[in-house]
Amino acid sequence: MALLYNNEEKLNYVIKKLSLQTKEIAKKLEISPALISQIQNHYNDKLKKIHLYAICSAYNIPMEIFENESINQEETIDILLEESQHHAIFHHNQKLLNKLTGKWYLYSYPSNPKLSEVWSTETTIHKDARVEDVHQNRGKLYIGEKQSVILKESHNSKNITSITFDNTRVTYGTFPFSRVSKSNSLNKELFNFGFFSKRRLSKEEAKEILGSVHEVQLQMNYELLERINAQIEMKG
Numbered sequence: 723m724a725l726l727y728n729n730e731e732k733l734n735y736v737i738k739k740l741s742l743q744t745k746e747i748a749k750k751l752e753i754s755p756a757l758i759s760q761i762q763n764h765y766n767d768k769l770k771k772i773h774l775y776a777i778c779s780a781y782n783i784p785m786e787i788f789e790n791e792s793i794n795q796e797e798t799i800d801i802l803l804e805e806s807q808h809h810a811i812f813h814h815n816q817k818l819l820n821k822l823t824g825k826w827y828l829y830s831y832p833s834n835p836k837l838s839e840v841w842s843t844e845t846t847i848h849k850d851a852r853v854e855d856v857h858q859n860r861g862k863l864y865i866g867e868k869q870s871v872i873l874k875e876s877h878n879s880k881n882i883t884s885i886t887f888d889n890t891r892v893t894y895g896t897f898p899f900s901r902v903s904k905s906n907s908l909n910k911e912l913f914n915f916g917f918f919s920k921r922r923l924s925k926e927e928a929k930e931i932l933g934s935v936h937e938v939q940l941q942m943n944y945e946l947l948e949r950i951n952a953q954i955e956m957k958g
Contacts, residue, residue, distance in 0.1 A: 724796040729774065729788045730764045735796060736783060737762070739803060750816065751776050780814050782806050812864045821892050822847045822863065822870075828855075828885075829928040830916030831935040833905030840928045847872075859883070879904065887918070895920040911942035 726732045748755040760768040778785045784802045828843040844856040851863040853872050861874030872885040883903040891897035901914045915938035
């Protein structure tokens with residue numbers, strides 16, 4: 723049974739187990755590759771607690787591995803790593819966050835299908851992943867492996883809105899999203915396609931991109947809710 727006697731040995735084992743590269747770690751933590759090498763080679767007590775916190779935060783590694791001296795077996799660390807990596811749906815992706823940070827304009831149709839005007843919602847994504855739009859609706863950006871989602875709470879109704887998009891499309895400065903929300907007037911579930919734009923567009927330009935409202939919007943059918951309620955009452 724292999725034992726690891728100090729945090730340097732534990733860190734080396736974790737780096738090897740997760741197949742992490744020195745240059746990639748250094749770039750993510752914004753420190754030099756030389757320092758990472760010195761830490762791995764036990765050079766002059768270079769490993770500090772702040773380095774452990776940074777690495778654990780960046781790669782979703784349980785800090786317990788380094789804080790608990792009784793965790794010194796490779797098999798135990800394997801279990802903790804497997805659990806943490808399995809449950810890590812969202813990640814810290816600084817490169818993508820940098821691309822998303824700043825002011826965006828979100829274009830979509832309003833919840834009332836009788837209105838043909840296009841909504842333009844000015845939205846700011848902050849460096850710490852906080853999100854706030856011009857209507858004071860606030861939330862947070864969560865970055866996944868291939869897709870990301872913004873969850874916002876409505877300032878007035880306190881309903882939650884989710885906005886999902888593909889990470890690979892962000893580079894182009896204009897990219898589509900899907901949004902699930904509730905209309906403030908009827909409190910009715912609504913699914914919308916729309917798009918982000920770094921550039922403010924005229925309503926005519928945005929409408930030309932969106933196309934027909936019937937092609938990019940779906941409202942919850944109340945007959946579905948009635949059937950669900952009937953099923954609940956039958957079981958009650």
